[in-house]
Amino acid sequence: MPNPSRLRAAALTVTAVLLSTVLAGCGGASENDQDLSAQKLSWTDCPVPSQAEGGGDAPSPLPDGDEWQCATMKAPRDWDDPRGDTIDIALIRAKASGEASERIGSLIFNFGGPGGSGVTTLPAFGADYTTLRTRYDLVSFDPRGVGRSAAVWCENDQQLDVYFQQDATPDDARERTEYVDNVKEFNEACEKNSEEMLPHVRTTDAARDMDLMRQVLGDDKLHYFGISYGTELGGVYAHLFPKNVGRAVFDAVVDPTQNPEQGSLGQAKGFQLALDNYAQHCVSQVEDCPVGDSAQDVKDRIAQLLKDLDGKPIPGIFPRELTQTAATSGIAQALYSQDFWEYLTEGLQQAYDGDGQILMLLSDSLNGRNQNGEYSNLTAANVSINCADDKPRYDTEYVQRKLSEFRAASPVFGDYLAWSMLSCTDWAVPGAADHPDVSAPGSAPILVVGNTGDPATPYEGARRMVQALGKGVGVELTYKGQGHGAYDSKNTCVQGAVDGYLLNGRMPTAGTVCS
Structure with missing residues (x-):
């Protein structure tokens, strides 16, 4: 699972369009002589x-x-x-x-x-x-x-729909195995479809x-x-x-x-700070905050929503459902800009009523998916460049040892960002530096x-x-x-x-x- 906090929200330009709808090669030529x-x-x-x-x-x-x-x-x-x-x-x-x-x-x-x-x-x-x-x-x-x-290209649109629906915060051995297998499958698709470019990005x-x-x-x-x-x-x-x-x-x-671990941990703290600021801003408005009675209540309700979605997703954008992973990435996307806090509020209100459409639109934007169900190569390029740059490779045992530290940094985003450290495991190209x-x-x-x-x-x-x-x-x-x-x-x-x-x-x- 690509680390969402490492994606610059060029996707924000897509978000505005998507939300307004809802709310309203290589060249083979040689240049030897040039x-x-x-x-x-x-x-x-x-x-x-x-x-x-x-x-x-x-x-x-x-x-x-x-x-x-x-x-x-x-x-x-x-x-x-x-x-x-x-x-x-x-x-x-x-x-x-x-x-x-x-x-x-x-x-x-x-x-x-x-x-x-x-x-x-x-x-x-x-x-x-x-x-x-x-x-x-x-x-x-x-x-x-x-x-x-x-x-660079990795998986196709249909495969990516499944990939972004997966449980990216595994809770037991079966879920961990499934998550690791999904990451491996994604990375193998990158090698199969883009082998020639992977060493050069x-x-x-x-x-x-x-x-x-x-x-x-x-x-x-x-x-x-x-x-x-x-x-x-x-x-x-x-x-x-x-x-x-x-x-x-x-x-x-x-x-x-x-290094990537330190960066992910720092971003867990950063997204948690942004969520804290959003919650405080919401409850400090003249009108009542529609998603909580206090800043802590806002965060508690979000945490409970994500816990509930882990066991029982809700309808998102048909035929996809809003999973815990999609909701987490949607919330993260909204925190990139204070201009999108209002969308986060409306998306949370929807989700509490059993409708995951807005949070899924935010998640789609982060992942480079447009309204037609087509993905840009944002995620493929993000993973490929990061993995070509970053030398460290982590395994499940290492992530499990670090979970408590990540959870202390962010009760909402900690697990998500910890497990994202596996993105480059078994990558086809060695990373350049720490x-x-x-x-x-x-x-x-x-x-x-x-x-x-x-x-x-x-x-x-x-x-x-x-x-x-x-x-x-x-x-x-x-x-x-x-x-x-x-x-x-x-x-x-x-x-x-x-x-x-x-x-x-x-x-x-x-x-x-x-x-």
Whole structure:
């Protein structure tokens, strides 16, 4: 079972659409004779998103009427053999809206996951970056293994429906065996369907793609905005290419010092904190909280709901039922953004009345499933990239020994996140390291933004990223808020600091606090 807290909610863009409905390849060509850094991109109108990208409509025009443009960049499939076979990397851009003389260059976005499609996510949030667009071409991409960039695939839609219905918090030997068998079956499907790409989807590979992208786009320096896993990718880039870093911002910061177990435990605490904050917010409203009389009552009722669902699922989206696992992932998805707390409240009300539709929609969004029952390759890419990056491999006995610690961290999410550590067991490709190396001596300063209420990338990770980047590189800014990330909260202090640095080179004072 992929770890839900490691998925950047690019899925949030799907969630809004789904809830409104309810509530209302590899290229085989060899480039032996071609310098890939000299390739010319052909920018054209963007196609309809592929199934791997999540489907849907082609991106709507920008607020000023300009159209999004898409292109394909060639990159080596194997960076150890840079003149061997190539893969296609899908790109999207919105050209700078200001005077040509004021243009700085391209600003490359990665929205996280790993596994999220930047080609579909950037247009969904494009209006949020209107100010940045005055001096930058806004650019994003599907990282290798994702979307239209040599997508990795594991199980098909029907198999994934079953996979996400399984009991991901086994209580006895029979359930543990079944869970392990399901994970093994999923991982074997990844090897069968994507064997050629699995060794080549590490974050170091994506970072090298970004440096090639920088050159092809014509920029001397890489100007970068990384969110969630995108901060890890940005840190790895800075480690590999410190002299090529331009103006960079890391928002919703992954702790680069943690191994997968430490990361999962930290996220259990983070999601529990977010749930605590949601419960307190609900009962502090002028009107009565419809899902509990006190903050503790809200959490107790949620815990009881999940316990009840473990033995008796309720109707979800026909013909699927809302299981304990689906409900847990649906609740986690809603905690990614305070904007979705109202959906969580309504979803809980529904579930208490025996209807699991909203919580299942939230769960579907986290897992990359659209209304037509088609899955993007979000989960396949997420697991493939994580397992190629992460060296540790855990077994059932180890997880069982750690359960009490995870349960103490979160009565609601502890078991779920503990058992998710088995995702990479028996993976076909060895993991690269215990944790990423982001040390970047000689890099330009990087603005590192931490959110005190972030569930998926807990606040402490921002300071550890600053320390790991090295002296004189990371500059920390704190946002006292809720949800995953800070810039898209619309907080004027955060946006002013980020815009001031990216547009004018004005780095805020280290330790600045926004609330």
